[in-house]
Amino acid sequence: MTRTLTLLAASTLALAACSDAGGEVREQIRAVGSSTVYPFTTAVAEQFTTKNADFRSPIIESTGTGAGMQLFCAGVGAQYPDLTNASRRMKKSEFDSCQANGVKQIVELQVGIDGLALVEANNGPAMSLTTADVYKALAANPGGKPQTARTWRDVNPSLPAVPIQVYGPPSTSGTRDSLVELIMVPGCDADPAMKALKETNEDQHEQICSKIREDGAYIESGENDNLIVQKLASNPTALGVLGYSFLEENQNSIRGVSMNGVAPTYQTISDFSYPGARAMFIYVKGAHVNAIPGLKQFVAEYAGAWNPDGYLTRRGLIASPDAVRKEMAQRAAALTPMTGDELK
Secondary structure: OOOOOOOOOOOOOOOHHHOOOOOOOOOOOEEEEOOOOHHHHHHHHHHHHHHOOOOOOOEEOOOOHHHHHHHHOOOOOOOOOOEEEEOOOOOHHHHHHHHHOOOOOEEEEEEEEEEEEEEEEOOOOOOEEOHHHHHHHHEOOHHHOOOOOOEHHHHOOOOOOOEOOEEEOOOOOHHHHHHHHHHHHHHHHOOHHHHHHHHHOHHHHHHHHHOEOOOOOEEEOOOOHHHHHHHHHHOOOOEEEEEHHHHHHOOOOEEEOEEOOEOOOHHHHHOOOOOOEEEEEEEEEHHHOOOOOOHHHHHHHHHOOOOOOOOOHHHOOEOOOHHHHHHHHHHHHHOOOOOOOOOO
């Protein structure tokens, strides 16, 4: 399944949803977005193609959540994607951008749960961390002070004296957003002074708690989690930040790092006891549903695959709770657009 940007219809061809003029439209579904959700959407695309011989194979591109949102929200028409994958929820600012560009009807579907997992090589130092340890190691200015930690022992005397090297996603990635939201900020707020700062100066709190160091200890590794797995094999004292599904697929070479005494497993992520547990989403462009051949059927295929006994769980997806799946199935069937009121 190619990740390259492919456009088979001329950009001047209008979709029926945004023009009264007739004419041909793009014949393939096009999806962009999260590298974490990419394997699941690709699996759905494979099944969709097998079951629907009358439709062409969807084009699935891995761009990262942030870049996917930009592409998705850029407009309505054959030159814009129909669907974007996201390893975090859409931001209010992204929703507003969509609206401003004429993308008025957006269907939000939570497809399952994933864990942002800290991992190491199986022959690594057997780390066990807290969210505060991770924050102190990766923050540009931990607690508002200059970053001086070079080894994990500098962060916590009980940790090994190995260099702080963490391979992780770039700023365009939803996984990077989740690292900040689920691990860095809670680790920062473990300091009562930082937690109090949020009430008195929210902007300063965000700067101190969210900004990741840029001196080489945190190494951006693109939108390819498999590349991080490979880097850990050649550098076993380093850590990696990636989606749980990649940990599950590569247990012959990597293992999870416990945080706050909880290891990343199917159970601890499904019950959100692991600090890195997060929901995953797809966003569908309502204006394209009746214009792009097979888009309705593709959404229906996704909704039939995210159950606990569905084929996506065999790919590493963690099923959402029963009530959430029921709500999402109803939303997928009706293609109910979101209002944006619940976003932040």
